[in-house]
Amino acid sequence: MYKLIEKLDSVIGLKQADAHCDIPCKIYDPFSAQLAALSVLRFLHLIDELEQSPNLSVGDMATLSRLVREKEIHAETAKTEVRIIWGDAFKQAQIDQHPQVSDLVHRIMQTASACKQKIDPLNGEKLVQEINEFAEIFWKTKDVETYVAECPYPPSVPVVYPKLG
Amino acid sequence: MNIGLYRVSGHSMRPSFEDGDYVVSWRRSTKQSYREGDVIVLNHPSQGRLIKRVQSVDASGDYLQANGENRMSVSMHDLGKISCSEIVGKVLYRFSPGNNSIIK
Numbered sequence: 001m002y003k004l005i006e007k008l009d010s011v012i013g014l015k016q017a018d019a020h021c022d023i024p025c026k027i028y029d030p031f032s033a034q035l036a037a038l039s040v041l042r043f044l045h046l047i048d049e050l051e052q053s054p055n056l057s058v059g060d061m062a063t064l065s066r067l068v069r070e071k072e073i074h075a076e077t078a079k080t081e082v083r084i085i086w087g088d089a090f091k092q093a094q095i096d097q098h099p100q101v102s103d104l105v106h107r108i109m110q111t112a113s114a115c116k117q118k119i120d121p122l123n124g125e126k127l128v129q130e131i132n133e134f135a136e137i138f139w140k141t142k143d144v145e146t147y148v149a150e151c152p153y154p155p156s157v158p159v160v161y162p163k164l165g
Numbered sequence: 166m167n168i169g170l171y172r173v174s175g176h177s178m179r180p181s182f183e184d185g186d187y188v189v190s191w192r193r194s195t196k197q198s199y200r201e202g203d204v205i206v207l208n209h210p211s212q213g214r215l216i217k218r219v220q221s222v223d224a225s226g227d228y229l230q231a232n233g234e235n236r237m238s239v240s241m242h243d244l245g246k247i248s249c250s251e252i253v254g255k256v257l258y259r260f261s262p263g264n265n266s267i268i269k
Contacts, residue, residue: 018212
């Protein structure tokens with residue numbers, strides 16, 4: 001019976017009930033969310049470039065299809081990573097210290113969904129910016145200073161980094 | 166839908182449930198409350214869909230507290246009070262490689 005369900009799972013992909021994300025491993029870093037947001041923005045730029053082209057070849061359409069798929073996957077990853085930090089790492093004390101964080105997280109969820117629904121690069125820029133704000137708050141809760149620098153790769157936009165060492 | 170089939174992911178329910186097990190859940194009617202010791206699947210507002218064991222139920226039967234089976238699990242305090250409306254269902258059956266069991 002187990003084998004049968006396993007087979008069914010591999011075909012239709014059953015929903016998961018988590019017994020794992022709640023290990024209190026204390027390993028949290030908003031950069032995974034920032035990286036996902038940067039990827040979304042990059043994909044939106046590449047989609048925008050394709051949009052400027054008067055005729056799309058089959059190869060272009062295949063690229064477009066991959067870009068859209070990856071954009072949606074990375075937007076969902078950004079949501080998941082932010083949710084994990086906000087839901088697990090932030091306790092009442094951190095929320096009391098930074099009461100704006102819950103509203104910010106809600107805005108990030110909405111912006112990431114807009115990135116999935118549409119192809120406007122402005123939504124991607126907004127997502128990067130909001131997740132930067134989130135990263136800054138997160139590092140403040142760890143008493144780690146941050147600085148802003150342009151990421152040394154496309155989409156070459158300002159990113160909040162922790163000042164370590 | 167009242168019935169659900171889920172894949173367990175992770176180790177916080179060991180030894181009762183292993184990573185990769187499948188479980189069948191059944192949503193109880195509002196008249197039937199959940200009881201201490203029940204294993205439930207729930208949609209936690211910040212932590213997503215979880216599988217946990219009920220540790221206590223308040224007098225009204227509307228809220229309960231639950232946690233995992235071992236020290237790797239998040240504490241009841243961190244999970245907070247769980248509203249019965251967040252519960253997807255009680256786990257009735259477990260499918261493991263080589264060991265299927267009814268969950269009481």
